[in-house]
Amino acid sequence: MGLQTLDLKQRSATTTPSPQAKSNVTEVAKLIDVSKCIGCKACQVACSEWNDLKEEIGFNHGTYDNPRDLTENSWTVMRFSEVEMKEGEEARLEWLIRKDGCMHCADPGCLKACPAPGAIVQYANGIVDFNQESCIGCGNCITGCPFNVPRISQKDSKAYKCSLCSDRVSVGLEPACVKTCPTGAISFGSKEDMTDLAEERVVDLVERGYKTAGLYDPKGVGGTHVMYVLKHADQPMLYAGLPADPSVAFSVELWKGGLKPLALLGMGAAMLGGLLHYLKVGPNDADAEEKEKEAS
Template identity: 30%
Template structure:
């Protein structure tokens, strides 16, 4: 049964538990691979988690001349392979979301790999396993379909991926409260 990372953007309270958990994932060398952004810090406290969306046809992998960025059979786009990465940084420039980061000391790109050591076995990624507000959820595609039905909006818009920039993504999200103009209750 295929599972996906699902993000309810308007649930985020900015606690940054996902960031702390990310550094603890196996193979991350204590490096944070996710971000929490303040949407408009001068106006309110709205925050959103930002991580690799694991594009179906990722620009980072397409732009890599050394083919150092591999795509796992699950759809997870992995960090650059140490033995192949030539440090050109094409991937960091190509990503429309600004996700891959470059470590100058190691001459290597790194990014969220969807905790592939966990998710390949059906275990939620670290970020989703600790999120106290269910902003980040590891759900089945059946559960995703139910959520789409639950969030029927007047204008029919429900963000299931980020098609306006890179095309289909393996990480799904929605913005129902933001799209409907609802105010957060916390």
């Protein structure tokens, strides 16, 4: 059950074109300005409120990350990293807080790897969404994702992740996390506008001494519909392991790319080859040959 108000750009495990008449749609993006984030976790609460999710009460692991990781019930998690930044002779402690969750890649590895038709869709506005009722629980989306985002529920064996509040966006609302953020660290709008906003902010940050500030919109996955403004854009790994140059694994591309149609063709060719061989060479019948010899 995709959202009928949004048309599709791509559909998992489908070889024919997706419905795309209503494609005159602006691509959207969520911009997370990490330099404005205070780590209050209001976005986590708003996410669980809107999406009717309830995380189990966990344990304190000695970090501020709570819950400690993304789960089927926690589609976004603040990740806290304490880093020492060298400034000439001195080292300065910095607390980097990154709101983790689905990046809504333009070239989504999850969708590419998924074998169930329509279980993963990409709407015309760029949002990548999971349709749990078509999900078969195989875990291929995890294999395909370069950001380690999808989680499979132990209860129902379905994969879950941030939907970028596709239900809200389809009726002209901003995602719940954007709505609730008290510092304005999260913005939502067209991808173009968000890129412009990010550029302004980057200029601001550079002026204030963050020489390596920049926008995180990785090209390896065709750009993303969730972008970050990072103070240290030259070292994304500082932000709880945000990959510097993410891309869908080559083995996954190979697996879901040319290999399979080629293999199917091979199987068909082998069967056809057998038929042709039989027609040309005929049966290899030792008993009949022996009988013929005896008769002659």
